[in-house]
Amino acid sequence: MLRLVCVSRAWRNIIQASYPQARVAARSILGAIFAGAGVNAIIPARGGDAVRVVLAKRRVEGSTYATIASTLVLLSLFDFVMASCLVGWAAVTGQLPDVLGPSFDFGWAFHNPKTFLKAVGVVLAVAVVALLWFAQQIGDFKRRLAQGFAILKDRSAYLRKVALWQAADWTCRFIGVLFFLSAFGLPVTLNNALLVQVSAGLASLLPISPSGIGTEQAFLLYLLRDQASRAALLAFSVGMRITLIVVNLALGFGTLLIWFRSTDWRAHATQESAR
Numbered sequence: 001m002l003r004l005v006c007v008s009r010a011w012r013n014i015i016q017a018s019y020p021q022a023r024v025a026a027r028s029i030l031g032a033i034f035a036g037a038g039v040n041a042i043i044p045a046r047g048g049d050a051v052r053v054v055l056a057k058r059r060v061e062g063s064t065y066a067t068i069a070s071t072l073v074l075l076s077l078f079d080f081v082m083a084s085c086l087v088g089w090a091a092v093t094g095q096l097p098d099v100l101g102p103s104f105d106f107g108w109a110f111h112n113p114k115t116f117l118k119a120v121g122v123v124l125a126v127a128v129v130a131l132l133w134f135a136q137q138i139g140d141f142k143r144r145l146a147q148g149f150a151i152l153k154d155r156s157a158y159l160r161k162v163a164l165w166q167a168a169d170w171t172c173r174f175i176g177v178l179f180f181l182s183a184f185g186l187p188v189t190l191n192n193a194l195l196v197q198v199s200a201g202l203a204s205l206l207p208i209s210p211s212g213i214g215t216e217q218a219f220l221l222y223l224l225r226d227q228a229s230r231a232a233l234l235a236f237s238v239g240m241r242i243t244l245i246v247v248n249l250a251l252g253f254g255t256l257l258i259w260f261r262s263t264d265w266r267a268h269a270t271q272e273s274a275r
Contacts, residue, residue: 001251003172006165007075008033011056013161014071017151019060028059031255038252041245048252055259070148078166083201090198095223173197180243184236186228195223199237216241 008030016024032055040048049072057068090096151158177193186192199219220237221230228236 001247003169003176004033004037004251005030006169006172010078010162010165010169011071011075013157013165014074014148014151015056015060015063015068017154017157017161018067018071018147018149019063022061022063024060029056031259032056032059034251034255035259036252037248038250038255041248041252064144066144067147070145072148074149074152075162075166078163082170083197086194086198087201090195090223095195095198177240180236180240184232184239186224186232186236192224192227196220196240199223 009026011033012024012026012029015029016022032052035055036048036052038048039051040046053065053068053072057063057065060068087096151162174190174193174197177196178188181188181192181196199216202219203216217234217237221233224233227233
């Protein structure tokens with residue numbers, strides 16, 4: 001919960017810099033972060049991010065979907081850099097498998113590289129066409145996207161109001177993992193905590209399954225294979241993930257219930273899009 005609070009503070013500061021004249025309530029952004037975490041726990045492909053954008057847009061007067069979405073992209077940039085550094089460290093130290101294909105998510109891509117690359121090419125082509133179409137339809141589309149990165153104009157403000165909070169977020173992640181390792185009787189070391197985060201980062205590369213279930217467990221079994229038995233590692237990985245899913249679901253749908261007096265977030269998202 002403390003980790004999500006840190007994330008919400010960073011995102012709120014990004015949005016506030018994008019809309020300096022508007023009042024961006026910290027409580028509203030925290031609610032959007034909680035709700036998104038709950039939806040991401042059960043919906044693949046990070047469907048919770050769409051919920052976050054919709055809820056934040058509702059509470060920031062004069063905001064647009066393009067700008068709010070771009071602020072979320074900026075928020076994700078720090079996480080991408082951190083996850084990439086961890087994966088790079090694991091690769092350089094020889095702790096990753098020779099082929100990243102121990103589960104369905106990665107296995108299909110690596111066993112069918114030509115088909116995978118063609119699919120990626122088609123998706124990119126469609127994305128480019130859609131982007132050009134929107135750019136023609138909305139004259140200030142580029143300005144709205146750039147508005148979401150406004151805080152980068154003041155590097156010190158970004159470091160103090162965004163990067164610092166996201167560093168606190170990652171600190172909470174490592175502390176949480178250390179407690180999980182202790183709870184399941186596994187060696188509580190910084191190296192093991194880093195490897196757990198590496199597996200989570202790899203699982204998020206192709207978010208086909210909700211919360212990265214399956215891929216994360218496969219990588220954990222490989223990365224921590226010398227630390228404990230397969231049964232103990234499986235109990236740890238599944239137990240940790242289920243615990244996080246339950247907590248995120250409670251936070252997310254509890255927030256949606258308070259926000260809308262209903263948990264039917266799809267209906268509200270449809271109504272908002274119709275506006």
